[in-house]
Amino acid sequence: MPGGLSMLPITIFASGSDEEKKSAAVKNLDDLSLYTAPEHKLRNVEPESAELEQSVATLRKLVEPYTAWCEGTYCKIKPKVQSVVQLGNDTYAYLRNPPKDFYPRAGVIGFTGVLGLFLARGARIKRFIYPAGLMTVSASLYYPEQAAAIAKSSGDCVYDGAVKTYAAVEKIMRP
Template structure:
């Protein structure tokens, strides 16, 4: 068993007892004064006055970097504007890519065989289109369009209808432009005379 003696406990207990502190006089003479408070000791003086921070002057490297930043600021603004314009387009491409990936992960029935047949007809068109560049464009595109219209007739009819309308509209515009170009020449040849068929308001 452990036996604790009084000599071991006493030094620890002495550290808890209050003690008095005597300070020496400033002129070197020992004077008997009363006990000092803790706030009166030189160790516990008040905080020093706040120091004033002086910023160092900019060196040559800092000045050059600042000048370079000022020179590059217009280019950075231009790139920010271009990024603002390109970002929505990139987001649209990413969104369409994720939609296409989701479609390919869960395709409709018989999608892959149909896509294989359509791709094969495009490759066959490339093989048949030897010679001119026009054939290289027309044959693969035509065969792919024909095979796709066999598998998807409703969509092919809608695409053909919209394409026909746009082609008709462009032909009418072209005809009107040619007519405007030809008519002033005929009216200038006639000397600006109005014929019976022409009525001007």
């Protein structure tokens, strides 16, 4: 109810000249200066930048070329990282539900690697060749189809490398 009364016109008798009294016989409450707030003139004042803000801005300007370089490097590395993560997820899924006799076969292949380390006493190159060779032989006995596919693809790569090496040596030897 008080809100409704504020909207009703009220007759106000004010002191002043007779002409003003006649022209302003009926006024709203909003027209009275007593009930209205003066309009504020707001200005947006930017605060002065502090020393910390200035140092951060300077640091950003100095680091900007390096961040651009890192962004380019990130774009190159990102697909490789994603493929490694996908390989890890696939391996995890495979090991959660392995095929029959997977773990005994993996144990035998791992044992041949340890046996290769035991037999490779002495030269450093033996420490690499013996375990890798014995593990390759035992894995190829359990997985002959995959071993044949790997041997074929690696044979093609070795052949291509040998041809490129031969061409490079021949180019160097020419007078």
